[in-house]
Amino acid sequence: MSLAPERRDLIVLVIFAAVVLAAPVLFKPIGAGYPDLLQKFAIYGIFAIGFNILFGLTGYLSFGHAAFLGVGSYTAVWTFKLLSMNPVPAIILATLVGGAFAAVIGFISLRRTGIYFSILTLAFAQMSYNLAYSVLTPITNGETGLQLNQADPRVLDIAFGRDYGAVLPSSDLFGLDMTGYPGFYFCAVVLILCFFLANRIFRSPFGMMLRAVKSNQNRMNYTGLNTRPYALAAFVISGMYAGLAGGLLAVTDPLAGAERMQWTASGEVVLMTILGGAGTLLGPVLGAGLIKYFENIFSAFNEGILMAGFDFLPETLQHAAVAVSSLFVGEGWHLTLGALFMLIVIFLPGGLMEGINRLVAWIGRRGGGGGGEAPATAPQTAG
Amino acid sequence: MDAILLQVLNGLDKGGAYALIALGLTIIFGTLGVVNFAHGALFMLGAFCAVSFKSLISLEKVTLDPTQKTAWGTPLEIREAYVESWFGDAGTLLINYSVPVSLLLAIPTMLLIGIAMERGLIRFFYKRPHAEQILVTFGLAIVLQEIVKSVFGANPIPQPAPDVAKGMIDFGVAIGFDAGNVVYPAWRLIYFLFSISIVGAVFAFLRFTSFGMVVRAGMADRETVGLLGIDIDRRFTIVFGIAAIVAGLAGVMYTPILSPDYHMGMDFLVLSFVVVVVGGMGSLPGAVAAGFLLGILQSFASMNEVKAILPGIDQIVIYLIAVIILLVRPRGLMGRKGVMEH
Numbered sequence: 001m002s003l004a005p006e007r008r009d010l011i012v013l014v015i016f017a018a019v020v021l022a023a024p025v026l027f028k029p030i031g032a033g034y035p036d037l038l039q040k041f042a043i044y045g046i047f048a049i050g051f052n053i054l055f056g057l058t059g060y061l062s063f064g065h066a067a068f069l070g071v072g073s074y075t076a077v078w079t080f081k082l083l084s085m086n087p088v089p090a091i092i093l094a095t096l097v098g099g100a101f102a103a104v105i106g107f108i109s110l111r112r113t114g115i116y117f118s119i120l121t122l123a124f125a126q127m128s129y130n131l132a133y134s135v136l137t138p139i140t141n142g143e144t145g146l147q148l149n150q151a152d153p154r155v156l157d158i159a160f161g162r163d164y165g166a167v168l169p170s171s172d173l174f175g176l177d178m179t180g181y182p183g184f185y186f187c188a189v190v191l192i193l194c195f196f197l198a199n200r201i202f203r204s205p206f207g208m209m210l211r212a213v214k215s216n217q218n219r220m221n222y223t224g225l226n227t228r229p230y231a232l233a234a235f236v237i238s239g240m241y242a243g244l245a246g247g248l249l250a251v252t253d254p255l256a257g258a259e260r261m262q263w264t265a266s267g268e269v270v271l272m273t274i275l276g277g278a279g280t281l282l283g284p285v286l287g288a289g290l291i292k293y294f295e296n297i298f299s300a301f302n303e304g305i306l307m308a309g310f311d312f313l314p315e316t317l318q319h320a321a322v323a324v325s326s327l328f329v330g331e332g333w334h335l336t337l338g339a340l341f342m343l344i345v346i347f348l349p350g351g352l353m354e355g356i357n358r359l360v361a362w363i364g365r366r367g368g369g370g371g372g373e374a375p376a377t378a379p380q381t382a383g
Numbered sequence: 384m385d386a387i388l389l390q391v392l393n394g395l396d397k398g399g400a401y402a403l404i405a406l407g408l409t410i411i412f413g414t415l416g417v418v419n420f421a422h423g424a425l426f427m428l429g430a431f432c433a434v435s436f437k438s439l440i441s442l443e444k445v446t447l448d449p450t451q452k453t454a455w456g457t458p459l460e461i462r463e464a465y466v467e468s469w470f471g472d473a474g475t476l477l478i479n480y481s482v483p484v485s486l487l488l489a490i491p492t493m494l495l496i497g498i499a500m501e502r503g504l505i506r507f508f509y510k511r512p513h514a515e516q517i518l519v520t521f522g523l524a525i526v527l528q529e530i531v532k533s534v535f536g537a538n539p540i541p542q543p544a545p546d547v548a549k550g551m552i553d554f555g556v557a558i559g560f561d562a563g564n565v566v567y568p569a570w571r572l573i574y575f576l577f578s579i580s581i582v583g584a585v586f587a588f589l590r591f592t593s594f595g596m597v598v599r600a601g602m603a604d605r606e607t608v609g610l611l612g613i614d615i616d617r618r619f620t621i622v623f624g625i626a627a628i629v630a631g632l633a634g635v636m637y638t639p640i641l642s643p644d645y646h647m648g649m650d651f652l653v654l655s656f657v658v659v660v661v662g663g664m665g666s667l668p669g670a671v672a673a674g675f676l677l678g679i680l681q682s683f684a685s686m687n688e689v690k691a692i693l694p695g696i697d698q699i700v701i702y703l704i705a706v707i708i709l710l711v712r713p714r715g716l717m718g719r720k721g722v723m724e725h
Contacts, residue, residue, distance in 0.1 A: 059514070061517065108710065111710060112709055116660060118514075122653060123702035123706060124702070130695075130699055134695050135695030136695075264649075271518075274518060327533050332532075334525055334529050335529035335530065338523070338526035339526055341518065342504075345515055346519060349511075349515055
């Protein structure tokens, strides 16, 4: 039984939307059913989906995507300060500015390919980060980070007669406060829209062209096709996704700091995408969720919890086990992250989606070939 | 004139570090074809060789002297390092010269680490795409720096230079300026000379030994060298070890200039990659020249006169140069055709 691709996409989309919207209930058993973390899942999911449009489809490995996230955050906070606390203009502007910034950087970086491209994007991101920390302090508020202020003008809010009084406002959608679950559902709706859009891009002739760029750029050039506009378009789109994610970060917590642009942050989104499976639709969201989940769980662990966890062991063994495993949790969460990074690249370069597909195929074969073709939820990567 | 000279000098020590790291990166890239994002971590590990050596020889014996009292009324603690009580003045000398002496510890350690890294991880990635090499070595770099962080803590650990090199050298007098104009910390000058001699040693090794000849041949055309029946695998392992030593030694000697902490490798790595790209992927002289050039340019950009005209230029000058070079001369200053172009 094989479905038409359009039918299958629709089913995937519906299931995806259902899972995202039911997330507070579904993730409760694993201890992730609270809005702060769910918001992060959704936001970094958007970030990773966008990164995947560039890396997964065209194969250009950008090491500077955090710059767009940071720019998006700054834009959103400035929109809050100057125009309105309503999140809609904030994320629209964040998306646009992120895209414009990506257009400039992409225009230059895409003149080169391969590792040169990675270094160029890295150079630009580090440049933005350094500038945000130093000279651009009037715009970015340097080390402290950009924050809201009671005395902000908020022209639109004033024009519509909204007065926040003497408290520090938080963003709200026409009176609906954007913290807690309403904030999550706002992000969730945006995530579903972004997922749908990515799906359309993957299936479009444009997406096909991007995959052609990845599999053999030379041949594309020989056929007389200028590939750069396509790559640039992909770069800008992924920059817009990153800007949007940055804007949403500011919506849920109106604060923007330069450390969001640091290159370790760029590395993180690369990891999310690879972990989930570059070039697949669902993979990046899965990767983003896993990384943020484990970050949250692992960094909350401490010796007390570990001691309780290894209670079944004899005492000396218990201490040894705690000593070893405490390297990997709490402050040492990054060690786990790095090790995970290596394991995934070494053993599963196709990411979790590849693992799932392999597993499904294996089960299908064991079941006497009854299932036949695996009901792959994600399109196969090209090349 | 003397201000300019001072800035050139200022850039030389940092440039030396960039050049040494970039040299190792280029050797690894040229022979093994691997983009090693963990090279900064090797620099950092070298620096922590110095830290471990220092703390090892400064282990102290504590004796309580009941005849003397401290201000709090407790017996006075007399601390004496074991090496001092064992070897007397020679021990004191050893502690004083701990940074240069730890070079001797760093050489075998870094060689072992390099070989272990190549055999255990890198060799499985020769045939894999560059993107995967970048990612796996990036992961390794994170792991290494987190291990160092959990052992040595997150704070920088200052390492003093030997007493003789702690002072300033009035460099200007030697070349005819008035006294007091071009004053320069002695250790930085030593670092520059050190990096020059390491660069010289590596180049001599590559030029005048038959091993070096094979390595150069391998950089020019790997396949043919393999076809000639030379055991490339074994040599490449040693090449990786040598590159690790170079990075490690650069790290050891840099500790008095910058107190080592766990993320110093990452900070230098990004810049060193920029250096490699500016110098031209696969070109050893290019890497060295670009290292010093960017070091000097960076120190010029941090002059107050320059910053007054272009605020913030000191933060971004290296990246800016890299962008310009890559756009104007895509192969870098001395890059060869056909390297990394597919």
